[in-house]
Amino acid sequence: MKRIFVNEDWCLGCHLCEYHCANANLGGVTARDMVRNLKGKDIVPRIQVEDGEDGIHFAVSCRHCYEPQCVRACITGALTQEDGVIRFNTEKCVGCYTCVLNCPYGCIMPSDPNEGQGHVVQKCELCLSNKTGEPACVAHCPNKAIVLEERD
């Protein structure tokens, strides 16, 4: 199965992937939809760029683990593993954040930008649930630091 990987030596720390991710998951298809979807909003991307010390940058999104601790810990059955992809069901999720407690990569987050209020979680689904047709972070990374590859 193809997964998203980041090459931290090539990551510029531009955070563009975060904007494209947020846009794609708010129904955007092209970069032109960004204004409508993101202007004036606090965005909550499913991929997050960490800016470390010494000029290190890297983007992190769901690893789609073979043995996903989030899925096993989920108290509702909202998180599932389907053909290797970790999916979530917002109807079933009650926002208890047991998955946040269990993800070793910090890749599941409350979907509310201000977090709290029992809001449901969200995570990368490799853009399978939106209209982009391919992972938006990969498609729009200007330095090809984020790739979709088979590394099994």
Added chain:
Amino acid sequence: MKIVIIGNSAAAVGCIEGIRLADKAADILVITNEPYHTYSRPLISYLLAGKTDLERMKYRPDTFYTDNNVNVMYATSVTAIDAKTQTVHWQKENVNGSVPYDKLLIATGSVPFVPPMAGLETVAKQTTFMSLDDAKFLQENVSADTRVFIIGAGLIGLKCAEGLSEITKDITVCDLAPQILPSILDKDASSLMQKVLEKNGVKLLLGDTADKFEGNTATMKSGKVVDFDVLVLAVGVRSNVTLAKDAGAEVNRGIVTDEFARTNLVNVYAAGDCAESFDISANVKRVLALLPNAYAQGRTAGLHIAGITNKPYDNAIPMNAIGFWGTHILSAGSYSGDVTIDTDGETYYRLTAIENGKLVGYIRIGDIRRAGIYTDLIKSQTPLENLNINVATTAPGLAAFSKQARIAKLGGVER
């Protein structure tokens, strides 16, 4: 092979999913004393609050048993386990029967602990808060003007209070302990959460409990009087070990199990709230009565039953994710060693416990983002000297790791 599972909650589901990874053919029978499809017990408070419903609180889809080729005997009590003949005896209404097993999983969960209280039998409307039937009882008996009195300010009592607060505003909770949530929070974190509860109208009587009941009136140890319409008993839970004990299994607080969830009885496994696990954050065997633990231990049993003998359950720790009125608490591990606390007393609280150069526990209230990175530090017992951050003061992130460690984490595929 004939596998019998007693219980139908997270440990049972974990066991079924574990078995089916390696064995599609084994005959699996689930015996449950409830009449329901597998459902998530922690969701009963969300049901009261209207944040889920009977359909959505199903822990697995309707097709789960057929997809996994599992037979289920609903509303059936197991009356005895005969470990010598490998037979389970059951009763459904007035019918008795027995079924042989090659492998048995005991996943009987926990039962409410109700201490003796004078006059308790005079209370007309009372319930514990563990099961879907308990939640249905409260839905039927609590309306906008109902006065609810909850004994116990732990996880169960307070989630019940939060759920019921969507129905009635008249809720009183008492606890003999001087603080709320003593099982997961230290005193300071508890006072922060106490403010959240009181701000949302829950009346708390701490360091006090009911001395006697006369109908709808409770007289407290302090002499205070509490009038109520519905009583909820949420003092605590105990592992449901009766069947195992009678069958000769070794039992402490819970059924004693090894790292593959095996009991001392041949071909008998135990998992979930009824069993003990080895807590690696405190180096002690204890009952970890929480859903993720039940699933993981049940799955371990299932894998072992199916012949996969190299997948032990060897990284159990206590952990909890719980929220009240939008203020979330994540906690993990044990609060021993050097404990650092950072809080403003109102909006956030961070406790960090470090022992022998390793993170052994934490509490995060307020900003809980990415806390799982720290849970993993506890489980993996990573020496903190390998990290370039202070875990007590820095928000969780993978920048904490060396480049080499990070590339291994992010560049490969986690098996």
